[in-house]
Amino acid sequence: MPDVASPQEPPTSHVSQTPHVPGEPHLMHHFDDMEQQRETATLGMWVFLVTEVLFFGGLFAAYMIYRVWYPTTFGVASRQLNIYSGAGMTVVLITSSLTMAMAVHAAAQGLRRRIMGFLGLTLFLGIVFVALKGMEYYHEYLEHHIPGHGFQIVGADPNHAQIFFSLYFIMTGLHALHMFIGFGLLLTMMYMAWRNYFSAKWHTPVEVAGLYWHFVDIIWIFLFPLLYLVDRHR
């Protein structure tokens, strides 16, 4: 005896947009209830963030090895970066994490205007961050710190210093790319909030976007000391 009811007629629609539980328009067809859907979405984002940890992790491993190999050069190269610009960017990003947490908080209460306000603030701060980074890249370009022909540095082996700057550009560049993806997420959330998509009962997309944004902040929390604070006492 099979321990499952044998399927009979085919379903009427294969696409899951028609609610299969009355009163739950956001419930997708393959979930049994909203709780399962929410837990699945947040677990999915956490698993994705683990992949991002390992993705950036390879770069941190490379950084670690070369800092062990060339500690003095890394110090000289790190001191070429503007520490106040770096600290400023850190403050901006941390503030954007606060506004993001406030946006999720507002979403949990279904406060449409407030959600959009805080998301907008987060987006604005993110753009400020990327603008500061762009200015910093331009400054490094003027100082001939872009790896390749024309690279110049005073007081350190140029080859080894180029490894530092290669890692600097790749790590911050990859981080900035993730910021841009974050902007897309924020804009999408703002649009959905504007369309009154969220309520106290269903606001999981905002939570999930929040998780992503905070993770990008965490990456920067490590990038700042590793890139800007090496041997600053000299």
Added chain:
Amino acid sequence: METTEALALPKTHYLNAEYGIRSWLLTTDHKRIAILYLISITLFFAVGATFAGVIRLELLTPAGDLVSDDTYNKMFTMHGIVMIFLFLIPSIPAVFGNFFVPMMIGARDLAFPKINLLSWYVYVVGAIFTLVAITAGGVDTGWTFYTPFSTQASNSNVLTAAIGVFIAGFSSILTGLNFIVTIHRMRAPGMTWMKMPLFLWSIYATALINVLGTPVLAITLLLVAVERAFHLGIFNPAYGGDPVLFQHLFWFYSHPAVYIMILPSMGVVSELIAAFTRHSVFGYKAVAFSSLAIAVLGFLVWGHHMFVAGISVYSAMIFSVLSFLVAIPSAIKVFNWTATLYKGSVSLDAPMLYALGFIGLFTVGGLTGLFLASLGVDVQVHDTYFVIAHFHYIMVGGALMGYLGAIHYWWPKMTGRLYNEIWAKLAALTVFLGFNLTFFPQFILGYLGMPRRYHAYPPEFQALNVLSTAGATVLGIGYLMPLIYLLLSLKYGRVAGPNPWKATGLEWQTPSPPPTFNFDRTPIVTKPPYSYEQQEADLA
């Protein structure tokens, strides 16, 4: 086989629920996505096999007379890249995982059906980049992309190939993410972890490796691409970079990758052994936890690919010991499968032949891995045909046999048709004989000193190479046969019915082919897995 009443295909099922190319290219049905993957990876298997054919043809004679050395480098590179990244890594998870994970846990679909479809498109884009790299002149670095050759000196399409593999890697990550979340959150009521079929444990363990390892490959290939494009020096010794760092980062993924390739096959073998001995798998818990152990321990051994690359001997010793450890859970599985056979009601249908072949050939491959894990032996046989024979015993004798076994076992469920059993048994035998003839001589060749990746060799090695090429021909025939009789079965095969093998498992409780939503109502699971004794009692 008892005669059954005339069976008919169900009126509506996942294949005919909707028609038209859009219903396939925009589907979110995990079963249709599995079929999309099946077609794509079969195509790339053919591409990879063609490169293998050129390699074996060249090696018929000691002189490098069929192709130039540059071309030969491209042949083995592209054979490796296509077979590993476009065939083996997706194979069982993307086809049978996608098709059966929801069904085996009693769910209507995976956790993220749209991401599932996205994973196929990402795979296709990655595959296209790789095809472009192949057709635009090829890649000659070896599938391992070692620096600084790949970043500085190679004149081939390294950038395109690296991007292709990078993109295809994200397909694996998305698939793995989907499986992990699905198995955690979407099991039917009563389906506890210990009631899951062992195939699911293997798929779960594989998904863990996908999620934890593949991102490191992604960043490594990104670094190679950026270094090549912008002439940086991260892996270039002339700039103070370390080429061995590339190898650390590369093998951190690529060793666990081989477990991505073998674990799903092991899961299939568990299913096949249970079904065709009509017996629960001996030591279910041991086999289940061994899958997890392989996934975890597999991340601790990557340095054994680098014993002669310049790592410190102390690090090499650590990696050597850890490599011995990782063999233990695999051995546990082999012992448990063998114990399952004891006093079982064994029927030698085609899927079972592949499962039995797997056990023997994987054991040979696994044991030779221990030889390679020993530092002293590895110094002798590293970069020789011994290594090639070792990993082909595992990947072809193991993983591919498991894949073929899975096709033959689940074909009736996926298509509703039975294939010709006689031809299937003949094909299994042909594959087994062809495989051994191809690869066993290579152990000897490697031990005698024939290096790998050489298109010419000393004349005293010719006899064994000729045997190997002859075996490859037989093997090729063995692979063509299922292609023919399986396709023919779609039109002429007998209707299979819901459970032609009388197996246990939720997937066999649905019609063949299954309906789009799998189950009318979420099933409630009460029985343990492989409850064949209870099935006997129920039928009596």
Added chain:
Amino acid sequence: MSETIVPTRVYYTVFAVLLFCTGLTTFVAFFDLGFFSPVVALTIAVFKASIVALFFMHLRYSTRLTWVVAGAGIFWLGILFALSLSDYMTRAWGRI
């Protein structure tokens, strides 16, 4: 993840701590702590990351499974670092 709504004062407190730690790590960087300079900097960074994860990302209020997932990511990163370092830190051993 549970549905507990975290009071906003928790967020503001965490924010203040994060700002303080940023200032602290920048300030301390100008002192020569020898071997401990990177240790202090990384410890502060780990602390900052932890409170972002625990409070902003609601890890503190999440299921055990979420904790295991987050922990696994860190642990696997640790494997990459530790076993790679086992090579680099011992290459010079035994050399005369």
